Amino acid sequence: xxxxxxxxxxxxxxxxxxxxxxxxxxxxxxxxxxxxxxxxxxxxxxxxxxxxxxxxxxxxxxxxxxxxxxxxxxxxxxxxxxxxxxxxxxxxxxxxxxxxxxxxxxxxxxxxxxxxxxxxxxxxxxxxxxxxxxxxxxxxxxxxxxxxxxxxxxxxxxxxxxxxxxxxxxxxxxxxxxxxxxxxxxxxxxxxxxxxxxxxxxxxxxxxxxxxxxxxxxxxxxxxxxxxxxxxxxxxxxxxxxxxxxxxxxxxxxxxxxxxxxxxxxxxxxxxxxxxxxxxxxxxxxxxxxxxxxxxxxxxxxxxxxxxxxxxxxxxxxxxxxxxxxxxxxxxxxxxxxxxxxxxxxxxxxxxxxxxxxxxxxxxxxxxxxxxxxxxxxxxxxxxxxxxxxxxxxxxxxxxxxxxxxxxxxxxxxxxxx
Amino acid sequence: xxxxxxxxxxxxxxxxxxxxxxxxxxxxxxxxxxxxxxxxxxxxxxxxxxxxxxxxxxxxxxxxxxxxxxxxxxxxxxxxxxxxxxxxxxxxxxxxxxxxxxxxxxxxxxxxxxxxxxxxxxxxxxxxxxxxxxxxxxxxxxxxxxxxxxxxxxxxxxxxxxxxxxxxxxxxxxxxxxxxxxxxxxxxxxxxxxxxxxxxxxxxxxxxxxxxxxxxxxxxxxxxxxxxxxxxxxxxxxxxxxxxxxxxxxxxxxxxxxxxxxxxxxxxxxxxxxxxxxxxxxxxxxxxxxxx
Numbered sequence: 138x139x140x141x142x143x144x145x146x147x148x149x150x151x152x153x154x155x156x157x158x159x160x161x162x163x164x165x166x167x168x169x170x171x172x173x174x175x176x177x178x179x180x181x182x183x184x185x186x187x188x189x190x191x192x193x194x195x196x197x198x199x200x201x202x203x204x205x206x207x208x209x210x211x212x213x214x215x216x217x218x219x220x221x222x223x224x225x226x227x228x229x230x231x232x233x234x235x236x237x238x239x240x241x242x243x244x245x246x247x248x249x250x251x252x253x254x255x256x257x258x259x260x261x262x263x264x265x266x267x268x269x270x271x272x273x274x275x276x277x278x279x280x281x282x283x284x285x286x287x288x289x290x291x292x293x294x295x296x297x298x299x300x301x302x303x304x305x306x307x308x309x310x311x312x313x314x315x316x317x318x319x320x321x322x323x324x325x326x327x328x329x330x331x332x333x334x335x336x337x338x339x340x341x342x343x344x345x346x347x348x349x350x351x352x353x354x355x356x357x358x359x360x361x362x363x364x365x366x367x368x369x370x371x372x373x374x375x376x377x378x379x380x381x382x383x384x385x386x387x388x389x390x391x392x393x394x395x396x397x398x399x400x401x402x403x404x405x406x407x408x409x410x411x412x413x414x415x416x417x418x419x420x421x422x423x424x425x426x427x428x429x430x431x432x433x434x435x436x437x438x439x440x441x442x443x444x445x446x447x448x449x450x451x452x453x454x455x456x457x458x459x460x461x462x463x464x465x466x467x468x469x470x471x472x473x474x475x476x477x478x479x480x481x482x483x484x485x486x487x488x489x490x491x492x493x494x495x496x497x498x499x500x501x502x503x504x505x506x507x508x509x510x511x512x513x514x515x516x517x518x519x520x521x522x523x524x525x526x527x528x529x530x531x532x533x534x535x536x537x538x539x540x541x542x543x544x545x546x547x548x549x550x551x552x553x554x555x
Numbered sequence: 556x557x558x559x560x561x562x563x564x565x566x567x568x569x570x571x572x573x574x575x576x577x578x579x580x581x582x583x584x585x586x587x588x589x590x591x592x593x594x595x596x597x598x599x600x601x602x603x604x605x606x607x608x609x610x611x612x613x614x615x616x617x618x619x620x621x622x623x624x625x626x627x628x629x630x631x632x633x634x635x636x637x638x639x640x641x642x643x644x645x646x647x648x649x650x651x652x653x654x655x656x657x658x659x660x661x662x663x664x665x666x667x668x669x670x671x672x673x674x675x676x677x678x679x680x681x682x683x684x685x686x687x688x689x690x691x692x693x694x695x696x697x698x699x700x701x702x703x704x705x706x707x708x709x710x711x712x713x714x715x716x717x718x719x720x721x722x723x724x725x726x727x728x729x730x731x732x733x734x735x736x737x738x739x740x741x742x743x744x745x746x747x748x749x750x751x752x753x754x755x756x757x758x759x760x761x762x763x764x765x766x767x768x769x770x771x772x773x774x775x776x777x778x779x780x781x782x783x784x785x786x787x788x789x790x791x792x793x794x795x796x797x798x799x800x801x802x803x804x805x806x807x808x809x810x811x812x813x814x815x816x817x818x819x820x821x822x823x824x825x826x827x828x829x830x831x832x833x834x835x836x837x838x839x840x841x842x843x844x845x846x847x
Contacts, residue, residue: 355819360819
């Protein structure tokens, strides 16, 4: 490094002039953004990195929701504006949340997929007493030891995922006295999920044939596949996230392994990417595009019309969260977060495009709603690249309380910090 | 764990290393000759994978196998002529910044054209199935992949060691001024080396598209281990990079095999640290005067 940049007076003036010019150009936009006749909603979600592909669906869905809300008259007669940012990582997410609240005066923040970033956003929201709705962070800890009064969860917690698909495993006789081989993503989400799935397995009489932690940057699973073939498990359990699920499925098919596969965390986009013939197993989802309800059909049709492809489950989360906020603000005639929270805590019911409405559980702010287990179709029964699975009936069933799949107080308890 | 299983993991680890090799050899060549730290190398791998998706509906996987690397290599020549050549004589930090930017631009362009969600692509039916090598059952596709990679690596070695082209390139690595004084312009050689190195990254993209997830950021996944391989192997050493790639694959595979999978990535960085402590130029790194 022989050449240092010499900061001459001329260069300094040029730079300063440039900055002044740029900020001058940007100023009108800032002024416009602060006009009083719009209500702003902040949307934060990872758009790059290994969760980026899912974040893209979240953004598309939130855009669609706002478009529909504005077409129906907005919120309290005012137009809604969505401020969208890439949350990148927990630190950046926190900085951007801070800026959205202080500079842009957003009414609430919606979004996120990474549990770690959910926590940092929630801390900022709590400090500023502003509503934050988590649409994609699964970890039980967010609804337990890390719960916050101003954070609500449209996304299901890990316990709900485990208990939903667990019913399918129990029905198929894959738990009692059976050997599981699990692969777990080696970070907060995976550890939390492993803990919950292990509790389920042990409570129902299963045991581990093998249990490996997988570094989050691993792309090749051949070494694990050799171990799985040797261990001959009754069920291969995938607690991975993002593109790793796709990589695993493609290579599982490549190695010709045929042990039943299942997982406790899943996103439809990853199955679509694995594709026909590679996608196998039974997996839990909060929602999927084949749901046969009028609401879901309308949402799928509107999304497909706008983006030329069906929505995946992450899209549902951000769509429904935005709709819930709009509906509540219109009913209460207020954007005050504290009032909205009280309304949620009183057990207000919301249409979730499913067979029955859902509500936020007051004790931990988790949305109580139906979930589904989807099972891969055999290759010869697949007609197009999207409809590659069949779905279970809603879990819990029509005669059960929605709460039966959620974590009990003993399993995961929350005391809101005052 | 049985001896047979360990032997399987060792073999599999060595095979795994071969994928890094296709990326690392190009990185090493471009740095050795031009002094460019090509952080965009992973992006060319991603472009190779996406081109496979685009080309195969028309020409099949076989067609993509030929056409995609050639297209990526041509792109490499364009990038070399327009961007790389401006940085050969400057501080490596500048080229590092330039290629870092280039990688981001390439990733975003892929995202704009193909969308952020991963796309599906499978092994063509004629390459599926298992082969039994003694007691070792292995994916047929990976055996084919090994054959192709080994052929490329042997071809590259012959090109560098046994042809007049290779002699000029090797001389250029050691002393570009002397090559110039002898009346040989290195410019066309630089372009050819960029085409070779970047074409190999494109080839890796084609070969791994059927078994890895295809998404805009896939280049980032492979670039870091490839750099580790180059650092361990040592600059300017062909066999150093080969040995390092196999070693990295081996260490990773055995760590998973013996039940320390969580540390399998950390282990290759530890390996790099150890090599740098005892051999700062890498395992077989040559003394290259202008990089000292």
